[in-house]
Amino acid sequence: MDEVGSFPPGKKIAVVFVIGGPGSGKGTQCSMIVKQFGFTHLSAGDLLREEAKSDTEQGTMIKNLMREGKLVPSELIVKLLLKAMLQSGNDKFLVDGFPRNEENRQAYESIIKIEPDFVLFIDCPKEELERRILNRNQGRDDDNIDTIRRRFEVFQESTLPVVQYYEKRRKLRRVDGAKSADAVFKDVKAIFTQLNTQNEASATASPHSRPTTAAAGNPSPSSPASSCVLL
Ligand SMILES: Nc1ncnc2c1ncn2[C@@H]1O[C@H](COP(=O)(O)OP(=O)(O)OP(=O)(O)O)[C@@H](O)[C@H]1O
Numbered sequence: 601m602d603e604v605g606s607f608p609p610g611k612k613i614a615v616v617f618v619i620g621g622p623g624s625g626k627g628t629q630c631s632m633i634v635k636q637f638g639f640t641h642l643s644a645g646d647l648l649r650e651e652a653k654s655d656t657e658q659g660t661m662i663k664n665l666m667r668e669g670k671l672v673p674s675e676l677i678v679k680l681l682l683k684a685m686l687q688s689g690n691d692k693f694l695v696d697g698f699p700r701n702e703e704n705r706q707a708y709e710s711i712i713k714i715e716p717d718f719v720l721f722i723d724c725p726k727e728e729l730e731r732r733i734l735n736r737n738q739g740r741d742d743d744n745i746d747t748i749r750r751r752f753e754v755f756q757e758s759t760l761p762v763v764q765y766y767e768k769r770r771k772l773r774r775v776d777g778a779k780s781a782d783a784v785f786k787d788v789k790a791i792f793t794q795l796n797t798q799n800e801a802s803a804t805a806s807p808h809s810r811p812t813t814a815a816a817g818n819p820s821p822s823s824p825a826s827s828c829v830l831l
């Protein structure tokens with residue numbers, strides 16, 4: 601992929617990563633957050649599905665990896681994300697389904713370099729994830745029982761260490777994803793409202809000293825990530 605550009609230095613950009621197992625409700629919650637808080641929703645999976653449609657070697661490679669429930673190379677997804685961020689014209693992003701592993705996280709850090717404000721972790725038991733995905737009916741190639749199990753293994757082996765990374769740095773905000781979508785959103789809303797409040801307070805206190813591409817708000821950390829998937 602060609603050079604995709606970068607944000608102007610000093611511009612404050614808000615980034616929230618949204619992670620959780622396959623089918624945990626990341627997309628569902630992101631749609632609700634967008635309506636209420638004005639973020640642009642970027643789904644890593646959707647960007648890859650779009651790219652997979654192209655009749656190129658890269659498109660075929662992405663399609664095959666996704667069908668097998670595997671992760672695509674990090675530089676590729678990070679550049680797709682950066683391109684979509686720049687094209688949106690917005691300065692607040694929900695990055696859904698990212699980072700999925702340590703390599704994703706490091707590639708983001710070296711290419712996009714914008715510290716996430718926090719990481720929303722939607723925590724949900726495996727049995728519920730399977731049930732939801734098998735009922736989803738969106739015609740996705742990877743929504744079959746074998747690929748779902750592979751995706752769940754990848755989540756446990758590769759994504760949970762990233763969850764723990766952010767938890768150690770007090771950046772993780774965990775919500776119980778097993779509740780109804782509206783009940784989950786109530787918890788999510790409280791987290792985003794707190795971020796807004798803190799950003800407004802820091803802007804009022806010192807309008808010229810707001811962080812630029814560093815963490816803007818720091819809502820109180822989640823309860824320990826201790827659910828059934830975080831063994
Ligand atoms: N809290 C919830 N309770 C019950 N069903 C839900 C809930 N949240 C989402 N769903 C349903 O579960 C399915 C998966 O949700 P969604 O697509 O939002 O998950 P996801 O985490 O984005 O999935 P993926 O990682 O596979 O893209 C959808 O059919 C959605 O309507």
Ligand SMILES: Nc1ccn([C@H]2C[C@H](O)[C@@H](COP(=O)(O)O)O2)c(=O)n1
Pocket residue numbers: 622623644645646648666669670671672673677696697698699700704742751
């Ligand atoms: N950072 C990412 C995000 C997604 N993928 C691939 C592998 C996933 O199974 C697939 C679907 O993603 P979802 O819609 O479930 O978020 O996309 C990846 O390789 N890297």
